[in-house]
Amino acid sequence: MGYHVIDPDDLDPVPDRPSEMHYVSEAAGMNEMGLRLYRVQPDEEIPLSGLHYHDRQEEAFYVVSGRLHVETPDKEYAAKQGQFFIAEPESAHRAFNPAESEDPVVVIGMGAPPISDGHSYE
Numbered sequence: 083m084g085y086h087v088i089d090p091d092d093l094d095p096v097p098d099r100p101s102e103m104h105y106v107s108e109a110a111g112m113n114e115m116g117l118r119l120y121r122v123q124p125d126e127e128i129p130l131s132g133l134h135y136h137d138r139q140e141e142a143f144y145v146v147s148g149r150l151h152v153e154t155p156d157k158e159y160a161a162k163q164g165q166f167f168i169a170e171p172e173s174a175h176r177a178f179n180p181a182e183s184e185d186p187v188v189v190i191g192m193g194a195p196p197i198s199d200g201h202s203y204e
Contacts (some may be wrong), residue, residue: 086110090119101126101179105197107162109188120189122150125181128191135174137199141191143167143177145189148187152177175204 090104093120106116110141116139133153140203143150145161152159152167153176169175179187 084111099129100131101128103129104142112196114194114196115195116191120178120187120191122148122179122187122189124179124183124186126179127189128177128189131176133174133176133203134204136169136193137173137197137201138171139193139197139199140171140191141169141175144190144192145179146190148179148185149168149183150177150187150189151180 086109088109089104090106093104093106093109096105101123102121104119104120105117107115110117128150133155134190138187141184143152143161144166145163147163149163150161151168152169155174159167167177177189
């Protein structure tokens, strides 16, 4: 058995990303799910940047504060504080905080399986 208490503020943000991202799952040694905390300022995206999809990975974004916007090929969604946005495999999406927003968005992102299978959507 293993237990962890992790403060994302104790984790260094991952460099060279379009928004602040902390790898919670890696700090906990999790192998079956990716778990991250994002702080997304106005006019920033959640990595992967741009409209993309995953072959097998399911993604869920829980909005801790603010309003997360998600572009899809068909429409734009807005998930507010306390809501989830779910992207099934092969469903193109781009999560972001619009430039005209006045506040940052804080999001918990979860993905399973924890693999890098993202592709640009054209």
